[in-house]
Amino acid sequence: MSEILRVTDLVVSYGHIEAVKGINLTLNSGEITALVGANGAGKSTTLLAISGLLKSVRGQVLLDGTDLTRLSPHRIVRSGVVQVAEGRAILTTLTIHENLELGAYTRSDKAQIAQDLDWVYTLFPVLKKRAAGLAGNLSGGEQQMLAIARALMAKPRILLLDEPSMGLAPLLVREIFQILQEINRTGLTIFLVEQNVRQALRIAQRGYVLETGRIVLADNGENLLHNPRVIEAYMGG
Template identity: 80%
Template structure:
């Protein structure tokens, strides 16, 4: 039985009965998710549980077999990926996917490609540089010369340049040294404090649930637990399965 958190927050993104398959293999098996406006929601689970597949479906990069994705009461389910970005839902892909032969500044400019508000673009660029000073110091250098952690910062910064209302983060701590993991999670919290809604997909269950107001545990394509982040951190099933007892 899944526990649910009583909240007066306003849902901004709802996933209803989402199912996604690769050929005959159903990777996501009819899941329901609710993101409340201004909150961090963590979607956690082991490698292969279906977390990234769910994000790709929300972003329009995979077409679901069934289900519905509603953002601010708008149905995104059949929209193309660029229309979903324009609507305000932006994903930072697993593996960063920075354009390594372009400069840092050019990568960030591409993040704002759907926008025409030049004054606000300049303000957002200043904000991104304040979040990630290393990007400003090296803005004219090639993205390919950045470390893994710096490329993750660039990928997040580029997504922020699209001015999202919902930010989807897919495994932002993957492959990073422990000190950089702490820094990335601190920055995620700082971004959230501006009011931005975040869906955080992570294998790092402890760190994700520590900063999330709400969490979902995904196992083999199904949601098996849903509760506040703090309650899930203390749930015996989560402790046993993901946090070493």
């Protein structure tokens, strides 16, 4: 599997507090990679730095060898790295269809946009059924589906997901993770940040465990899922 994204010696601070302390990780093309750990470990900060929404103190983010570190978030989206933010951030006063159209704002390939719209409506039938309705009337789980669908409309090469299971009932969590696997089967690279360690590692080909801003374990998802240290720290022993 070929490498698509590499993070080297990444340091990110909030004022004088280092939230991410020189981490290194790689994403392979076509894989799901999970970054797991407790709340406050620095997982979301890492994603925000990759997507350019937070500037790093030092380190590099390389996409196919091209340095993204100093690019604007807009340019990073255009390069193919698209984030689904924690808390969904959908536009509640617009319709579902309008939210999806906005997802494609960097694109001009109208025929392909129409094809991708059909695809996301196939992935998320509930969105198609309610396409003309306001996004604000969706349930939490449906809003998460819309946030993922809107990101897919940007035609990403890498999809960054920040806590997609947050606040959702267990049944919906399972559904979201199944859909992520289906998306990944099309060849899309996914970088998944999650507190739900068990679910994330079940679907990830590779995983990293982050503790207080440092990566303490890296392995394939299956091995981490059965690692005694991970089980004790994150799965209730």
